[in-house]
Amino acid sequence: MPGERWYIGNVTGKVLSGGGKMERTTIRDVARTAGVSINTVSRALNGKPDVNPETKRLILEAAERLQYTPNKLARGLRSKKTGVIGVIVADIANPFFSAMVKGMGKAVKELGYSIILQDTSENYENEEEAILIMQSEQVDGVLITPVQTDKRSILKLQESGIPFVLVARHFSDVDTDYVVADDVQGGYLATTHLIENGYTKIAFINGPSYNSSAIERLEGYKKALEEHNIELNEKLIRSGALTMEDGYSHGKALLIDHDPQPTAFFTFSDFVALGAMKAIREAGLRIPEDIAIVGYDDIPFSSCLKVSLTTVKVLKREMGKKAISVLEKKIDEQEGQSHLKMPVDLVIRQSSLSTRNLGTRG
């Protein structure tokens, strides 16, 4: 527990001899002003027992007047707790992650922690460095969406002894706590939906092959095909798509002289879907009449497109919040591992609903 936070501002009114620079009020100033000893102040301010209500009042008043703010560094040095949680994400500019971080921020606030943010840009070296920084920062815990091109960084993190939880992605062969979305189910729902609407030639523009979300969604995709006795065609599966541009180029490749010609797309993210949609339009095809498409994540704009996007909704903020609460338990030494899968949900909109959506096609 990072200790409760209460603030009254921070200006001392004192002025350094040298120039115009302020010096922060310390517990000492408060003690002097209240006419008590340093640690009586400490105890009063931290709500510890054994403090005369009257002196407590005096102390609180003095603190208020002097605009005292506790120094977290000093406190941290003593208590070995910084009240800071390190958050390492793959790309903060991606609405998926920024929504997640937003949720973390909210959850963390109630607990009195702060967040230090690191962005790896999906780059493993950056991830390694980010972890070292977190260690040096003495964070009380770490939340990380690993890049996954290598697992050694996570193994090191494990060795370091810092409590940590993987978020959004996890390793099948490294035993850690994690909070992820139920991606198998997501892949399954999306694919089943397309199949049930008569599509059989469903192309899957998937994420990188090392990415756990991509792996699990593919599993869901395969499961759905199998259940409906549709033969898997490797040519319809493409991987490595993360951006809009990737979606565009993969979409294009799948449409131009491609065998078999897909009649529907399932994509790794709404961003990828957007790129693919552009490719579809440029190929002179209509959505959903000629090609249906289903995205993933349910990012805000998806509902507002001219042809609104059917997608798998992931509870991004909730996932962030949940991750914090799992991490907090770890920090508080409450044993037992958490392997959490957040439920996902198919949001059916226009992009997958052709008016002539009966019977089999292609």
Added chain:
Amino acid sequence: MPGERWYIGNVTGKVLSGGGKMERTTIRDVARTAGVSINTVSRALNGKPDVNPETKRLILEAAERLQYTPNKLARGLRSKKTGVIGVIVADIANPFFSAMVKGMGKAVKELGYSIILQDTSENYENEEEAILIMQSEQVDGVLITPVQTDKRSILKLQESGIPFVLVARHFSDVDTDYVVADDVQGGYLATTHLIENGYTKIAFINGPSYNSSAIERLEGYKKALEEHNIELNEKLIRSGALTMEDGYSHGKALLIDHDPQPTAFFTFSDFVALGAMKAIREAGLRIPEDIAIVGYDDIPFSSCLKVSLTTVKVLKREMGKKAISVLEKKIDEQEGQSHLKMPVDLVIRQSSLSTRNLGTRG
């Protein structure tokens, strides 16, 4: 300067008597192992002069072997520098701000700082609290996009003596450093573009009236109208729009039995534009044939819409980077205030280009 960073990991190998928990290696352990005094180690590690190369080598070796990582808290307590910069944004889930933060993160990395993030959700009370937290965190400096419903929080920040820079928004009546976009110019460019394409009934779905960006864009809007001798009609100006939903409702209000009937929209953001576009479509109108629309920010998806969105491009990452560099100067006591306006640019796409874009309409 937050002191150079160098890491070697952090596990000591030591085990506490009590249980399996690690204890971090301290400078003391290194000193003992290297057979020198504590502060020789400190100096060696910090690259200070007056250290025998040979002993330095010994110390570095020992540090390496023991996996020593400096304790930033202790260092900060002494040096009064935490190497942390506080970033307070209005909404990290907004792509505009997340792109900005991404830029800050990159810039900060090179300088050896870390970032503590706070999200106010456009709420003033949260902003006040965020500032207090930053003080308590002893950050070396603060970057903030103020909510602007009240300026007292900023005045307090000023009093606190912490170096800070406003980003993306600024106060006309509070003298601070800031890095913002050239919003007058942005409003002017967008409006002029519409006018030059024959539109005269240009509705402006603007942001909150206290928001400096909204104020300045309105200024640009008015300037453009004036230059073209188009009479300003207050009924075409709406304020308070921040979200997609706001854009939708304002758009709707402007289209249903509205006098005068607008022929073009200029909106506060691409998000707001997206909402307005939905309203336009629902009113049975076409973009851009019936209603042209210009957004603001140039958020990634804008280019990929079926009718791609004409918008004012703001250099979000660059603004973040610039803000960091200005802040760094302040931290290093380099005097002189910075009032920076980042250039903006009109990106013309389909949403403002009717095929029959000649002559005057409406």
Added chain:
DNA sequence: CTGTTAGCGCCTTCAT
């Protein structure tokens, strides 16, 4: 070149 000393602000024994 190197070691000794002192203290940053806070909290935690231990006395009183």
Added chain:
DNA sequence: ATGAAGGCGCTAACAG
């Protein structure tokens, strides 16, 4: 119920 003393890990004088 309160105060005094010690120390978290590190850096910055000042000696030697």
